[in-house]
Amino acid sequence: xxxxxxxxxxxxxxxxxxxxxDYRATAETTKKLLRYIGLNNLSEMFEKLHIDEVxxxxxxxxxxxxxxxxxxxxxxxKNTDYGTGYYRNAAxxxxxxxxxxxxxxxxxxxxxxxxxxxxxxxxxIKGKEECIIRGGxxxxxxxxxxxxxxxxxxxDLIENxxxxxxxxxxxxxxxxxxxxxxxxxxxxxxxxxxxAEDVGSQEGxxxxxxxxxxxxxxxxxxMIDLVHGAGAYVxxxxxxxxxxxxxxxxxxxxxxxxxxxxxxxxxxxxGLARDFGDKLVFHGAxxxxxxxxxxxxxxxxxxVKENIRILGDGGGYILGPCHNFQVISPPxxxxxxxxxxxxxxxx
Numbered sequence: 079x080x081x082x083x084x085x086x087x088x089x090x091x092x093x094x095x096x097x098x099x100d101y102r103a104t105a106e107t108t109k110k111l112l113r114y115i116g117l118n119n120l121s122e123m124f125e126k127l128h129i130d131e132v133x134x135x136x137x138x139x140x141x142x143x144x145x146x147x148x149x150x151x152x153x154x155x156k157n158t159d160y161g162t163g164y165y166r167n168a169a170x171x172x173x174x175x176x177x178x179x180x181x182x183x184x185x186x187x188x189x190x191x192x193x194x195x196x197x198x199x200x201x202x203i204k205g206k207e208e209c210i211i212r213g214g215x216x217x218x219x220x221x222x223x224x225x226x227x228x229x230x231x232x233x234d235l236i237e238n239x240x241x242x243x244x245x246x247x248x249x250x251x252x253x254x255x256x257x258x259x260x261x262x263x264x265x266x267x268x269x270x271x272x273x274a275e276d277v278g279s280q281e282g283x284x285x286x287x288x289x290x291x292x293x294x295x296x297x298x299x300x301m302i303d304l305v306h307g308a309g310a311y312v313x314x315x316x317x318x319x320x321x322x323x324x325x326x327x328x329x330x331x332x333x334x335x336x337x338x339x340x341x342x343x344x345x346x347x348x349g350l351a352r353d354f355g356d357k358l359v360f361h362g363a364x365x366x367x368x369x370x371x372x373x374x375x376x377x378x379x380x381x382v383k384e385n386i387r388i389l390g391d392g393g394g395y396i397l398g399p400c401h402n403f404q405v406i407s408p409p410x411x412x413x414x415x416x417x418x419x420x421x422x423x424x425x
Contacts, residue, residue: 080208081130085269085396089311089333089359093393097386097423099416100361100398101129106163107405107412114409127416133206135213135260135268141193150189153224162405168224179244188248191255196263203267211264214257215272216301217315218249219294235289242293250297254304261308270311273301273332278318281343290323299330306331313361317401319343321350328357337362337400338389347388360389361396364415370399370407375414382418390423397423 079095087094117123124131141150148154154170176182203211222245223231234242261268275294277285305312314332321344324335335358340347363385364370369377382397389395397419403412
């Protein structure tokens with residue numbers, strides 16, 4: 079099967095020739111891994127390790143100039159060094175001093191989808207038509223927290239609900255129109271779209287079900303309907319212990335649950351497969367808190383085999399890490415994920 083055929087079969091809970099395999103990692107991890115394998119680029123690595131290539135499409139920005147270290151929302155960023163690399167963290171929050179919707183309307187300019195050129199997208203998939211095409215993602219509450227500051231963003235759910243509703247309307251509208259224009263530009267080509275909101279911690283939900291249902295679900299349902307209307311599949315991302323919210327997400331139409339952090343409370347693989355396996359495809363599940371970091375190659379191989387047996391029963395599993403591979407993980411463990419996946423996941 080081609081990668082696209084393989085993923086389509088799995089997404090439809092049909093038997094593919096083997097388990098699909100996905101890759102995501104920090105940049106420094108990829109560089110380290112390529113050196114270890116002795117290859118020059120990702121394409122060579124994907125071929126060697128039988129990884130299915132995912133191509134992300136996006137428009138070209140043509141809007142007002144953006145100052146260095148800011149994004150289109152005016153959120154400022156700084157690098158946080160962790161010794162072997164760095165993450166970009168929000169450090170400037172444009173709406174942090176706003177106390178009302180009126181203040182936001184008077185002092186802030188929301189980005190427009192007209193600030194992007196979508197005509198460049200067909201060229202991005204040229205020669206990649208049999209790969210997995212991804213585009214049109216949404217995760218607006220993450221942007222809202224950066225606009226207001228993380229702590230204030232959560233507080234606003236209780237103390238400033240009107241502001242949250244107003245801003246999420248704007249943010250989701252932008253995501254919706256961005257996705258719609260992508261689908262329109264390459265009709266039938268996008269295979270999957272992120273509809274994400276991170277609502278889980280290691281022990282449980284970060285946001286109450288009541289607030290998830292009030293602030294997120296109506297918007298997410300609208301996005302999901304758009305994705306399905308374009309013939310694509312909805313990958314719902316939320317880290318952590320999110321079992322309490324899975325039924326909600328199934329009800330509004332998600333197709334795939336990512337990243338399946340099965341060591342978190344309530345996220346045991348057997349329970350997820352038993353209760354949701356006929357309704358969802360699972361994506362990820364290779365533990366990078368412990369197994370990939372401190373485990374042996376045999377530990378990794380054992381977990382791959384378990385994941386395929388438990389989550390892949392009936393064909394509903396895409397193998398990958400439960401977060402970006404981190405540079406702290408030995409490269410031999412990352413290689414073992416895909417070698418074992420190819421060995422154990424062949425039909």
